[in-house]
Amino acid sequence: MDHTSARIRLAPRLSSVAPSPMLSLIANAAALRAEGRDIISLAAGEPDFDTPDHIQDAACLAIRSGDTHYTAADGTRELKKAVQRKFARENQLNYSLNEITVGSGAKQVIFNALAATVSEGDEVILTAPFYPSYVEMTRMNGGIPVIVPTTMASGFRLNPADLEAAITPRTRWLVLNSPSNPTGTALSERDLEDLAEVLLKHSHILVLADDIYEHLLFTQTPFQTPAKVAPPLKERTLTVNGVSKAYCMTGWRIGYAGGPAKLIEAMGTVQSQVTSCPSSISQAAAIAALDGPQDVLSRLREIFQERRNLVVEKLNAIDGLHCPVPEGAFYVFPSCEALIGRRTPRGEIIQSDTALAKYLLDNADVAVVPGSAFGNENHIRISYATSSEQLELACIRIADAIAALN
Ligand SMILES: Cc1ncc(COP(=O)(O)O)c(C=O)c1O
Incomplete structure (x- = not known):
């Protein structure tokens, strides 16, 4: 032994x-x-x-110019401003800087959100098929994953009636991921309006929109995200995104989110005690990604x-x-x-x-x-x-x- x-x-x-x-x-x-x-x-x-050359160059410059120290716990002001511009430009979402957080990947941002809000026994509604980390992160924070199945016949879309049936007084979050890992399903404006109609009746539920695959969308209609489609939901929606998939930057570990200031502040507190801050060099590179050429x-x-x-x-x-x-x-x-x-x-x-x-x-x-x-x-x-x-x-x-x- x-x-x-x-x-x-x-x-x-x-x-x-x-x-x-x-x-x-x-x-x-x-x-x-x-x-x-x-x-x-x-x-x-x-x-x-x-990773595209101009992003690599920005990182090299950051290293050579001494941008190699701890930064503010939930991201530099410069990167938050680039994220602010991104949300306004691409999603027509306006966030103040205190409504934006940066973490070491979208994954850490999601973990921070759950750690900051989920109490023992709280429920997190997920649709199956799901990104497995949602389940495990919910459990790690003492929460209970409530899994609502979807079918191939319905294009793996969450049925609003099924959402309604899954809601209880213990529901803390609904997690949406569009386009989805693993199905590739993308929720349309109409899908999100129908879900918002249910959510607006239940003001205790927070919405986590994992938009990490936003730019890998092959439909004629543009990408949609809940806070934009249903503005009354914005004050309780965390819109999560990152540079990993869009800019070929998985190893750089930068994700970000926009959401209500109180939640964002609490997520920053979690992160400050767990990682201190995301890598200063990767943050400089992420600014180049978000503000640079988008071709x-x-x-x-x-x-x-x-x-x-x-x-x-x-x-x-x-x-x-x-x-x-x-x-x-x-x-x-x-x-x-x-x-x-x-x-x-x-x-x-x-x-x-x-x-x-x-x-x-x-x-x-x-x-x-x-x-x-x-x-x-x-x-x-x-x-x-x-x-x-x-x-x-x-x-x-x-x-x-x-x-x-x-
Ligand atoms: C649905 C989904 N969300 C989040 C992530 C994590 O992204 P990041 O590299 O920004 O942590 C992934 C990565 O596979 C993913 O598929």
Whole structure:
């Protein structure tokens, strides 16, 4: 027995918290690659491009000019001003500087918000399929995730009647994510108006709009966010965004949000005690991203839209997969229900989406994420944030492996 680990007692609140399934999958695929296997990972949640040069230059300049110290806990005044301009320019949302916060990624911003507001037993309404961190962060803060399922038939849209039914006096937050990870569903103005009609009847509920995939939207109609669509909701909405996905800056760790001053101040208090501040260098780079040339956004959007079309077409040609056309983000979330129960060439039965993902990793050398990681069984999530050549090859391998099932 390992006496050291026997002495380490973990906090009970961690007992129901799972590690990020994506990060362990990505690590798994990397380990197999290190062993010499030619694994194509379609599990990544990040653009496969380098950060644009002008953003890198801003960071180098920050380092060389001594911008290397702690900053204000929830972001420099200069970055908050750039965020303020971004919200006004792109979302027609006007925030004062004390209504803006900056954190080490949208993920930390979301955690700060929950840590600042959720008491033991408070409920957080999420729609499934969900970004897994919402569930775990809610639990880490003593809250109870209340998961409202959505269906592929309804385009994974939250039905207002289902929202109404999930609300209780303990509801603290509704979390919305559009375009969504993992489905790519984007909520329209009409969708948000219908949800706002319910929310306006329940003034105790805060709304967290996770808009991190805002710029990866392929619809003709423009991006919409709850605080803009329903102005009376703005005073209780936290509009979360970041530079990770839009500007290929996942490793820089900068996210931000606009929201009511009281909430923003409390989130700053959390952050000041946990991380002191986001990286000064990354903050300087984020200013260059938000204020600099924006042509990177449309270039990325075009590339991702082409890849989406390619992947949807190839997957729908495979007997046993059904892949709806997502409106945004860089994921497809096909149903694999028809494959459950089929038998592998070695005689094993594919019992679940997790078994299918394992089969594809072992037999097609392709890493995908099982839908159950997002609260929806019988689906797999495929990220198309990789080159078209790799995507074509991955789809051929998946098709061959699935054709071998009977
Ligand atoms: C829905 C969603 N929200 C937030 C994040 C975290 O973004 P950041 O890199 O800004 O922490 C991700 C990253 O995968 C995401 O998919």
